[in-house]
Amino acid sequence: xxxxxxxxxxxxxxxxxxxxxxxxxxxxxxxxxxxxxxxxxxxxxxxxxxxxxxxxxxxxxxxxxxxxxxxxxxxxxxxxxxxxxxxxxxxxxxxxxxxxxxxxxxxxxxxxxxxxxxxxxxxxxxxxxxxxxxxxxxxxxxxxxxxxxxxxxxxxxxxxxxxxxxxxxxxxxxxxxxxxxxxxxxxxxxxxxxxxxxxxxxxxxxxxxxxxxxxxxxxxxxxxxxxxxxxxxxxxxxxxxxxxxxxxxxxxxxxxxxxxxxxxxxxxxxxxxxxxxxxxxxxxxxxxxxxxxxxxxxxxxxxxxxxxxxxxxxxxxxxxxxxxxxxxxxxxxxxxxxxxxxxxxxxxxxxxxxxxxxxxxxxxxxxxxxxxxxxxxxxxxxxxxxxxxxxxxxxxxxxxxxxxxxxxxx
Ligand SMILES: *Cc1c(COP(=O)(O)O)cnc(C)c1O
Numbered sequence: 001x002x003x004x005x006x007x008x009x010x011x012x013x014x015x016x017x018x019x020x021x022x023x024x025x026x027x028x029x030x031x032x033x034x035x036x037x038x039x040x041x042x043x044x045x046x047x048x049x050x051x052x053x054x055x056x057x058x059x060x061x062x063x064x065x066x067x068x069x070x071x072x073x074x075x076x077x078x079x080x081x082x083x084x085x086x087x088x089x090x091x092x093x094x095x096x097x098x099x100x101x102x103x104x105x106x107x108x109x110x111x112x113x114x115x116x117x118x119x120x121x122x123x124x125x126x127x128x129x130x131x132x133x134x135x136x137x138x139x140x141x142x143x144x145x146x147x148x149x150x151x152x153x154x155x156x157x158x159x160x161x162x163x164x165x166x167x168x169x170x171x172x173x174x175x176x177x178x179x180x181x182x183x184x185x186x187x188x189x190x191x192x193x194x195x196x197x198x199x200x201x202x203x204x205x206x207x208x209x210x211x212x213x214x215x216x217x218x219x220x221x222x223x224x225x226x227x228x229x230x231x232x233x234x235x236x237x238x239x240x241x242x243x244x245x246x247x248x249x250x251x252x253x254x255x256x257x258x259x260x261x262x263x264x265x266x267x268x269x270x271x272x273x274x275x276x277x278x279x280x281x282x283x284x285x286x287x288x289x290x291x292x293x294x295x296x297x298x299x300x301x302x303x304x305x306x307x308x309x310x311x312x313x314x315x316x317x318x319x320x321x322x323x324x325x326x327x328x329x330x331x332x333x334x335x336x337x338x339x340x341x342x343x344x345x346x347x348x349x350x351x352x353x354x355x356x357x358x359x360x361x362x363x364x365x366x367x368x369x370x371x372x373x374x375x376x377x378x379x380x381x382x383x384x385x386x387x388x389x390x391x392x393x394x395x396x397x398x399x400x401x402x403x404x405x406x407x408x409x410x
């Protein structure tokens with residue numbers, strides 16, 4: 001039964017209110033706000049219980065269909081609107097929301113992998129994604145193998161076995177910012193009938209169109225650019241294929257994943273300024289990255305749009321923008337303590353995880369410790385910078401002052 005054929009809620013009349021006790025009248029009221037209200041932002045709906053006009057409507061509605069509502073966990077007008085908008089932004093047809101980016105990664109793994117399967121992860125994968133594979137998937141009989149994100153498609157193909165069911169891609173890699181040969185890797189996966197999922201958080205639906213490259217599943221941490229406020233945790237999984245969406249939706253339901261209307265409304269609000277913010281982050285980050293590259297203390301700036309950065313040619317081929325994130329490799333003569341002192345001396349850059357928000361952030365990383373199993377050829381320390389929406393010259397002044405304070409100016 002479609003929602004048009006269902007009776008309106010006010011057709012289920014209340015007993016006359018004089019006969020009702022105060023406690024009942026506090027719960028039930030006959031007033032119905034007039035229809036036809038419209039505003040720029042959709043309403044923020046909060047629901048666990050969704051009310052049906054009658055039993056027939058309750059039985060007829062299907063939780064998998066967006067033609068009606070069944071239970072708060074399966075969606076409200078606020079979350080349906082956000083899913084529609086994100087699917088359109090990614091160039092997909094379906095989207096499911098998850099309470100964090102990491103839970104969106106877990107959803108993809110749990111929906112698409114079974115005991116005996118193997119999943120391939122890039123060696124520079126978002127750390128908690130590898131942790132999930134090591135600690136849970138392994139215990140459930142799902143093997144993971146790491147591949148070098150800078151390898152060739154042939155080298156990747158050599159890792160594929162009949163058990164390989166899923167290839168995770170990340171563009172660029174977390175912290176070390178290598179841009180992989182997405183087209184080559186996706187081509188190899190398709191040849192072998194392996195599903196592909198991309199963590200496209202960095203691209204945010206703007207810098208890269210993964211479905212146009214042939215990817216099956218696009219995952220985003222909306223926590224970053226889509227929210228833009230550094231005050232929401234949310235993730236999304238977008239697909240073009242109906243059957244794949246169905247598998248994801250069933251797993252989403254079985255795991256009881258849901259998001260709050262307030263958080264969905266915050267992300268909806270962020271979407272209005274997403275393109276403007278992304279362009280501002282991008283322009284500032286490139287200016288600051290080029291300045292950093294000229295400092296004597298710096299061995300290399302890892303920013304996919306900078307010539308010489310790993311995978312720069314793939315960025316040029318596949319991407320149209322670059323966002324606000326890059327990492328700085330310092331000369332090996334500086335100790336880890338000196339690099340920490342540089343980060344501590346920053347004033348506008350705050351120390352904190354995540355990115356995509358209004359305030360610039362800096363985090364020192366020990367790549368060797370993060371990835372004990374893969375070869376990292378650089379001896380110097382690394383600091384990841386997330387460029388916020390401050391004036392880039394003020395940020396450059398902050399970096400210059402902090403380099404001086406840490407004895408790294410010359
Ligand atoms: C932040 C991030 C995530 C996880 O998002 P959360 O909402 O913090 O769980 C996943 N992948 C990448 C690349 C990220 O940067």
